[in-house]
Amino acid sequence: MDTATVRHFLPHPLTPDRHNRRLLLYRLSSPKPQRLFTTLSCFNARRRTRWKNKLQTINITRTPRVPSSSFSSERNFQIAIDIDKVTAEVSFFFYYIYCLSRSKVRRFISSGSDAFDDLRTLVAFDYQNRILTISCRHSTAKFVGQLVLLSIFGHFVVKGLIGIGSSFFNKFSSGHTSPVVRRDRSLGGKEVAVGTGSSVVARDKATASLNLTDVSDEVSKNGVRVGERLPKWWPPAVPRQITTANRQEYQDDANRLVRALVDNRMSGRDFMEDDIVQLRQICRTSGVKVSFNTENMRDSFYRASVDFVLNIYSRTPVFPNSVLINGEDGPNFVAGLAEDIGIENIRAARIVSAAVAARMRSCFLQAWALVMQDRQSEANAELLKICYIIQIFPPEESSPEMEMLTLGLKKHLKVEQRETLMNMFIGVCGKDSHKTAAEALGLVCSKSRLFLSLS
Structure with a gap:
């Protein structure tokens, strides 16, 4: 059988048995054995035939596509939410968080208890070997670190919440502000x-x-406003007895006295009244001026001098206008001394006004304390001190010092008590200084001499 005979059988469908018989006949009839290339070609052809049949089958059974325009026009977007399922999942999630946090808290508390027990034995001392041992477990150190970090985090969280709350409060309360x-x-x-x-x-x-x-x-260099005026009792010019002879000796004496005053003050001793009068006498006679080491020391010396002058007028048994301090009245003495030690007039007048207000406050409170003890004469003597002082150094009306005095007396004395002191003051001093006393006590006098409280 030749090759043409094999080709004759190829178009027909071949079964495995029939195919094996034809291959056997081909080998017996062939003079030379040949490799079975025909078999391989037959298998390849059948595989291609099967793939083509499959493709034909697929093409036949495939359904035609719907046009995109019609599909998009008929398409609807829908979302279906199962409420029961979502609720169950959310509740399960929160329950899981609750259980997890609960276990974490329990674990943290138990570790804290263990750490506390461990820290109780943190330090151990061996008396025989003289050895100090500091030891703790790893879990204790870890707990302490966690506690520190949690404290820092909690601090910042609380601070942030407070800031947010205050901002919201200010925002919502901006339209409901109280009147000033x-x-x-x-x-x-x-x-x-x-x-x-x-x-x-x-x-x-x-x-x-x-x-x-x-x-x-x-504002000038000393912190005093230019528009501020001197009180009425301040003298326009201080008289001096200037001598040109031995001026340097007077300057040396004044400087030596100032150094002694500063040394005594630094040692804890008060300024002596004789030293104050002596310094004023030297400066008034020679016209020299002195300076202190610091401004604080200078102001302290001047306040002591003003208190010395007020004490003199408080102790006088006669009319205060006839009292002189080393040949000078009170206003000339304090004004001249301020010029001698280099204090500006405005600042010196302010110090004197503050001292007068403080003295009035102490005298009013002391007078009421004596009234409560049924010591009427001593209470009148305290009120008489106020009368003498405000005759020499009358306070300015509605001054800041008087306002502070009024506020201080209102905190300690009731309206009835202040009215009682006012009636006593009029009985001791007369009607000349009743306006100043009424302002100090926070009262106003009507035409019927009834004193009412200022609200």
Whole structure:
């Protein structure tokens, strides 16, 4: 059988048995054995035939596609949510968080208890070998570190929450601010509403920004405003007895006396009244001036001198206008001494006014304490001291010192008590100084001589 015979059988379908018989006949008839290339070609052809049949089958059974335009027009977007399932999952999640946090807290508490027990034996001392041992477990050190970190984190969390809460509170309460009240001196000390808190703050900021350059011009080097005036009792000029002879000796004596005053003060001793009078005498006679080491020491010496003058007028049994201090009255003495030691007139007058207000406050309180003890004569003597002092150094009306005095007396004395002191003051001193006393006690006098409290 030749090759043409094999080709004759190829178009027909071959079964495995029939295919084996034809291969056997081909080998017996062939003179030379040949490799079975025909078999391989037959298998390849059948595989291609099967793939083509499969492709044909797929093409036949495939359904036609729907056009995209029609599919998009008929398509609907829907979301289906199962409420029961979502609720169950959420509840399970929170329950898991609760159980986890509960276990963590229990574990933290137990570790804290163990750490506390371990820290109780942190330090051990061996008396025989003289050895100090410090030891703790690893879990204890870990717990301490966690506690420190939690404390820091909690601090920042609380601070942030407080800041957020305060910002929300300020935001919601900005429209409900309480009125700001100020005391008007021109209306007899009555309180007047000047606006809300936000408007007053904004106005103050605007005023401060506009007048920032003017402040340096209005304030001198010693911190005293130019528009401030001297009180009426301040003398326009202090008389002096200047001698040109031995001026250097007077200067040396004055400097030596100042050094002695400073040394005594640094040693804890008070300024002596004789030293104050002697320094004033040297400076008034020779016209020399002295200086202290510091401004604080200078002001302290001047305050002591003012208290010395007030004590003299408080102890006088006669009319205060006839009392002289080394040939000078009180206003000339304090004004001349301020010039001698280099204190500006405005600042010196302010120190004197503050000292007078403090003395009035102490005398009023002492007088009421004596009234409560039924010591009427001694109470009248305290009120008489006030009368003498304000005759020599009358306070300015509605001054800051008088306002502070009024506020201080209102805190310690009731309205009835202050009215009683006012009636006693009029009985001792007369009607000449009743306005100053009424202002100090926070009272106002009507036409019927009834004293009412200033609200």
